[in-house]
Ligand code: FES
């Protein structure tokens with residue numbers, strides 16, 4: 001079995017709701033979280049631990065002259081203060097596999113060496129007996145530096161990064177088709193200049209890292225981790241010169257991930273190095289102000305896009321040049337977000353020719369990486385603004401223009417001559433126009449237009465807009481799951497995946513229960529621990545349900561087969577005559593007759609059972625799932641909103657997210673993902689932005705400046721989960737549901753604001769702030 | 782800054798905790814570090830996010846903005862005090878049944894805020910509920926299910942009260 005071609009006889013999850021799959025059952029995670037018994041990073045404590053506090057750069061760009069830690073070192077309770085010299089042997093933070101060459105010199109050192117490149121960059125660390133004392137001492141560390149000119153605009157010409165290197169580490173280029181010819185033959189050429197602000201995931205729990213070194217077994221442990229434990233384990237081991245089997249990472253509860261949690265940051269290495277060197281456990285908990293300047297930013301891009309269209313509004317070619325503001329260093333993702341933007345920009349449309357150049361540039365801001373729907377929130381905004389502009393230029397209805405360009409269901413699977421994340425883009429399945437029709441009908445799009453016209457007649461400023469998107473999920477290459485049943489019948493599932501609070505345990509337990517015939521609520525799901533499973537690829541890119549879900553299905557089916565076989569021998573029946581219900585193996589044709597519990601079966605398969613002589617004991621199986629191709633969920637967002645003419649404030653009144661995710665294992669959780677994703681998208685569309693003053697001082701360092709939506713900003717959100725196009729690439733038919741709620745919000749809200757203003761193309765940047773809207777209102781009058 | 786230590790008793794969920802802290806220690810840190818009640822979370826330490834919401838003499842307060850010494854002689858209630866004899870209380874159950882939590886980090890704060898609402902104004906209007914809940918942040922759920930859970934708990938309690 002290669003995980004790609006369905007093996008002969010491979011069991012596919014049957015369509016329609018099963019016993020537990022496809023049902024909105026309650027989460028198995030909730031109990032401890034509701035009782036206050038969760039174990040988030042700050043809740044982890046070890047005896048005699050030291051507290052680490054980071055001294056951070058206060059200048060955006062400067063030559064570092066001297067760090068004087070003598071006063072801090074002399075303070076009571078301070079055990080050590082480190083500067084760059086103390087960690088000279090630790091290499092800079094690496095990035096994950098990428099085809100892009102030459103990024104190494106731009107990686108971040110764990111403590112700043114000779115230059116300070118952004119406000120918030122770690123310069124020194126203090127280790128003290130308690131957190132308050134560590135903070136006091138950090139304030140006594142004196143950083144002497146000489147200011148250098150700052151670079152804050154990625155569209156400005158590159159400057160010098162270091163001698164012989166400029167601030168443009170790479171340009172991501174992709175191209176296919178006859179772009180030049182298409183523009184020459186075009187009926188019309190539409191040109192736009194569009195930008196998306198600097199945002200980030202901003203989980204409610206800040207980062208934390210707690211390291212402990214157990215000298216008795218020579219094992220270094222890191223707690224408070226998330227998302228990518230196995231990769232991080234291997235890198236920490238490599239960077240600190242230890243064998244990977246002497247380093248273990250543990251995940252407790254994670255208070256939201258959204259792309260930013262669980263990457264390898266300087267602080268992770270610093271606590272590990274200190275635990276080894278100081279022989280004490282080290283605890284570091286980020287505060288909120290630090291979070292805003294130290295944890296990955298994302299999204300800021302500026303696009304100059306041109307499209308060639310024919311007289312019917314069909315796309316002939318797109319030529320896009322964009323500038324990606326990476327901030328001060330290249331972090332663990334390398335140029336991945338720019339690559340995703342370039343690869344995913346065409347979205348759901350037929351596009352005969354395409355050329356893109358993504359200028360990946362460094363500035364003196366907090367370094368950037370992924371945030372929910374990375375590269376897609378940005379390019380959906382750009383592409384859908386473009387489609388609206390095409391409609392306007394040719395006098396067509398915005399819905400009609402999209403219809404004419406959508407890839408048809410009959411064309412699936414649809415291969416684009418493009419790649420991203422190192423995989424070819426093959427849209428695996430979909431009925432785009434079918435979903436568009438469903439969404440328009442559900443929203444009452446046509447009737448709403450009349451209603452809006454009537455309201456406008458009374459002087460209200462109201463409008464509606466829509467945006468189509470294609471997501472990607474289920475990034476391979478592999479993931480494994482081990483399912484075991486012990487001698488009491490208890491089921492344990494160990495996964496190489498992680499959880500950032502999205503309900504992974506419940507979803508995997510549902511799939512396992514469906515295959516095995518046991519109670520999902522009693523399955524113990526272990527994740528995010530390198531000591532329990534050798535490999536894993538983590539929780540990101542909406543990959544867990546696809547990859548670990550498929551591996552769970554295969555492993556649980558394998559255990560089922562083993563159980564039926566052993567039970568068959570015990571009951572003197574053929575396995576094909578048996579089934580498993582509520583943890584008991586019994587006759588498939590009726591509950592009467594002989595039966596045996598899974599506990600008994602497991603005991604019969606124990607190491608001391610005579611039948612197991614010469615065989616590997618245990619009612620347990622590990623299965624792996626491989627994938628070379630991603631799956632592509634898709635959907636459409638529809639927004640209706642009003643604008644207050646006095647304040648310029650935009651109030652979204654009604655919103656629909658229609659999202660085809662192939663198969664919803666738990667529709668209630670999927671809906672929760674989509675609603676939560678929408679809220680984040682709304683933040684990016686209307687409120688959130690990291691701003692800087694001309695010296696590069698960050699202006700958004702509290703929740704009072706970086707405004708994430710509260711309940712008061714939330715409209716009524718309707719969610720339409722479609723399962724019309726199950727993926728052929730996995731046995732469950734699933735595609736990820738983590739990012740579709742976020743993807744198109746900026747685009748749909750922008751279209752609706754244009755419509756309310758009666759000014760097509762008015763919105764050219766996100767977020768759409770009240771002051772800009774007021775200016776547009778003035779312009780419209 | 783004075784390092785002088787203060788010895789006093791903090792009453793949390795009806796239980797007395799004898800603690801010894803500096804004057805500058807926040808109530809949130811005292812609950813978490815000195816009483817071992819880590820259910821109260823910190824999201825901003827700045828009074829904005831509401832993750833640290835606890836009840837002091839029945840009123841919701843931000844534990845990150847209060848000093849522990851200010852809570853001397855007051856009755857503090859935290860998320861750990863909600864479950865009744867090990868069983869989830871109606872509000873906690875309503876959170877689970879309405880999928881009102883994802884990562885669960887904001888949940889203790891919303892549970893305590895919801896407790897105060899249910900105790901002071903169980904028939905609160907929808908607008909007033911939105912207004913009250915807008916003081917706390919959640920980054921995962923989009924809020925609709927949190928409001929629904931509190932409403933469901935209020936309804937459940939009023940039917941129970943009626944019978
Ligand atoms: S931690 Fe107290 S309000 Fe945010």
Ligand code: FES
Pocket residue numbers: 204255256501881882883884885886887888918919920921922
């Ligand atoms: S559930 Fe994660 S912050 Fe509310």
